[in-house]
Amino acid sequence: xxxxxxxxxxxxxxxxxxxxxxxxxxxxxxxxxxxxxxxxxxxxxxxxxxxxxxxxxxxxxxxxxxxxxxxxxxxxxxxxxxxx
Amino acid sequence: xxxxxxxxxxxxxxxxxxxxxxxxxxxxxxxxxxxxxxxxxxxxxxxxxxxxxxxxxxxxxxxxxxxxxxxxxxxxxxxxxxxxxxxxxxxxxxxxxxxxxxxxxxxxxxxxxxxxxxxxxxxxxxxxxxxxxxxxxxxxxxxxxxxxxxxxxxxxxxxxxxxxxxxxxxxxxxxxxxxxxxxxxxxxxxxxxxxxxxxxxxxxxxxxxxxxxxxxxxxxxxxxxxxxxxxxxxxxxxxxxxxxxxxxxxxxxxxxxxxxxxxxxxxxxxxxxxxxxxxxxxxxxxxxxxxxxxxxxxxxxxxxxxxxxxxxxxxxxxxxxxxxxxxxxxxxxxxxxxxxxxxxxxxxxxxxxxxxxxxxxxxxxxxxxxxxxxxxxxxxxxxxxxxxxxxxxxxxxxxxxxxxxxxxxxxxxxxxxxxxxxxxxxxxxxxxxxxxxxxxxxxxxxxxxxxxxxxxxxxxxxxxxxxxxxxxxxxxxxxxxxxxxxxxxxxxxxxxxxxxxxx
Numbered sequence: 376x377x378x379x380x381x382x383x384x385x386x387x388x389x390x391x392x393x394x395x396x397x398x399x400x401x402x403x404x405x406x407x408x409x410x411x412x413x414x415x416x417x418x419x420x421x422x423x424x425x426x427x428x429x430x431x432x433x434x435x436x437x438x439x440x441x442x443x444x445x446x447x448x449x450x451x452x453x454x455x456x457x458x459x
Numbered sequence: 460x461x462x463x464x465x466x467x468x469x470x471x472x473x474x475x476x477x478x479x480x481x482x483x484x485x486x487x488x489x490x491x492x493x494x495x496x497x498x499x500x501x502x503x504x505x506x507x508x509x510x511x512x513x514x515x516x517x518x519x520x521x522x523x524x525x526x527x528x529x530x531x532x533x534x535x536x537x538x539x540x541x542x543x544x545x546x547x548x549x550x551x552x553x554x555x556x557x558x559x560x561x562x563x564x565x566x567x568x569x570x571x572x573x574x575x576x577x578x579x580x581x582x583x584x585x586x587x588x589x590x591x592x593x594x595x596x597x598x599x600x601x602x603x604x605x606x607x608x609x610x611x612x613x614x615x616x617x618x619x620x621x622x623x624x625x626x627x628x629x630x631x632x633x634x635x636x637x638x639x640x641x642x643x644x645x646x647x648x649x650x651x652x653x654x655x656x657x658x659x660x661x662x663x664x665x666x667x668x669x670x671x672x673x674x675x676x677x678x679x680x681x682x683x684x685x686x687x688x689x690x691x692x693x694x695x696x697x698x699x700x701x702x703x704x705x706x707x708x709x710x711x712x713x714x715x716x717x718x719x720x721x722x723x724x725x726x727x728x729x730x731x732x733x734x735x736x737x738x739x740x741x742x743x744x745x746x747x748x749x750x751x752x753x754x755x756x757x758x759x760x761x762x763x764x765x766x767x768x769x770x771x772x773x774x775x776x777x778x779x780x781x782x783x784x785x786x787x788x789x790x791x792x793x794x795x796x797x798x799x800x801x802x803x804x805x806x807x808x809x810x811x812x813x814x815x816x817x818x819x820x821x822x823x824x825x826x827x828x829x830x831x832x833x834x835x836x837x838x839x840x841x842x843x844x845x846x847x848x849x850x851x852x853x854x855x856x857x858x859x860x861x862x863x864x865x866x867x868x869x870x871x872x873x874x875x876x877x878x879x880x881x882x883x884x885x886x887x888x889x890x891x892x893x894x895x896x897x898x899x900x901x902x903x904x905x906x907x908x909x910x911x912x913x914x915x916x917x918x919x920x921x922x923x924x925x926x927x928x929x930x931x932x933x934x935x936x937x938x939x940x941x942x943x944x945x946x947x948x949x950x951x952x953x954x955x956x957x958x959x960x961x962x
Contacts, residue, residue: 389706390702390703390706392702392705392706405927405929406925406926406927407892407925408892409873409890409891409892409925409927411695411699411927411929412675412929412931413675413695413696413699414699414702416675416676416678416679416699417679417699417700417702417703419676420679420680421703423680430677430680431483431484431485431486431677433676434483435483435521435674435675435676438676
């Protein structure tokens with residue numbers, strides 16, 4: 376598991392109050408983890424803080440398009456590459 | 460009454476206080492005097508587009524500076540704004556036609572000639588000369604400044620034109636309760652298309668305090684950085700914030716919770732404002748445990764703010780006492796009826812025949828459809844919607860909302876409804892993200908609940924679904940309330956199957 380994958384999994388597990396082993400990268404954020412759009416905002420903001428990614432980088436559509444934890448990993452990986 | 464709207468339209472606000480705006484472009488801070496200067500320029504721009512008093516301007520956009528400038532400019536010209544929630548209403552020529560809009564400003568591109576993009580508005584304003592000679596305007600209490608839209612359970616949204624008297628009265632009464640002062644900074648992130656969110660900007664302009672306006676996507680980020688004194692939210696937001704604070708604290712220790720709350724909301728919170736939907740008692744208690752009072756209130760589009768808990772007059776579980784200018788009675792069916800010194804209006808616009816009469820009474824009052832009771836000290840309690848009553852085949856009426864609240868205290872349950880009209884017992888449809896994996900825990904929770912409930916209030920059968928109830932899938936209202944009929948229709952087949960293998 377990449378560093379970013381483990382950061383996403385850990386933050387999501389913390390938000391859901393479940394064990395990190397229960398997080399599957401291809402599960403549905405909304406369907407399977409019951410994340411509301413506001414929960415998603417909190418997750419993305421926490422990840423921005425932990426990874427040092429500027430939160431203004433993402434549009435509302437970027438956030439609305441996140442379906443799985445892997446989508447979140449990809450979003451931050453892309454943002455990180457642009458940064459570098 | 461404080462003549463709020465006339466002061467907002469004509470006043471010259473302080474340069475000492477400011478508005479901070481968080482949007483996709485980043486953070487912008489403007490002194491309130493600069494916000495007003497730009498609004499005056501926007502008024503000139505609107506005049507050049509041919510807008511004058513009484514014309515309707517549509518706004519379909521997420522929270523941003525230009526939204527506020529259009530709203531304030533419209534007040535300066537006595538034009539009427541029609542405020543549409545972005546994402547829910549597409550900005551189209553058909554929208555303009557249906558609602559009689561001269562022009563529509565949108566944050567999304569459109570080919571229609573009556574739809575104007577917002578993106579280049581600020582540059583356009585900068586190129587305009589200063590116009591210090593806008594003639595002053597004077598609104599009478601019965602005049603309207605804006606049209607809000609209210610989602611009906613069926614059909615097209617209805618319009619509701621808000622009178623100046625109702626806005627002035629609500630802001631003045633709120634100020635009397637909360638005494639927002641130059642020390643305060645109010646945090647607003649709910650859509651500006653909800654008129655009440657604009658109140659806090661009007662309040663800043665009139666009473667001289669700071670205000671923060673954020674998009675919903677940046678709210679959590681902006682909150683900790685701005686250190687507001689007041690946070691305007693809804694229960695769904697506070698539930699999310701609770702989870703985030705609990706996750707940060709990593710323990711139930713009060714000191715850790717308080718520290719985590721300060722990290723999330725900053726150190727200056729004086730109080731949290733919640734309304735629009737009932738807040739669960741455990742959420743209210745959580746924030747009180749974090750050291751931040753949270754004041755629940757009651758109102759609807761048709762009445763504006765009716766009751767509010769406030770410092771010195773706060774009873775958890777109630778929605779507070781009626782604010783100045785509102786008089787509340789409970790009719791013979793137990794339904795809350797609201798009389799206002801300055802009613803929002805006395806009828807809807809763009810509605811089906813009979814819609815207005817169902818809620819607006821001939822004497823000017825509003826029959827809310829909510830069941831309520833007063834305690835001996837005058838605090839109002841909302842018991843549920845009149846349509847929250849399930850009539851079982853034994854003829855017993857069961858108010859299901861309190862039962863639903865108890866079911867929602869089960870950690871595995873995200874949301875639920877209790878149904879059973881025309882049946883011999885109650886059934887629950889429970890949304891649990893873990894689906895069937897949560898069956899044992901839910902079953903235990905229901906068994907414990909049933910042990911302490913009266914026979915008619917026991918859950919006879921339940922269905923677990925893992926599809927969340929959301930606004931997007933049509934199972935929650937825009938106020939985050941479960942839509943009973945839609946949920947029942949969605950899971951009708953499953954509930955029939957489940958009833959064959961009842962618990």
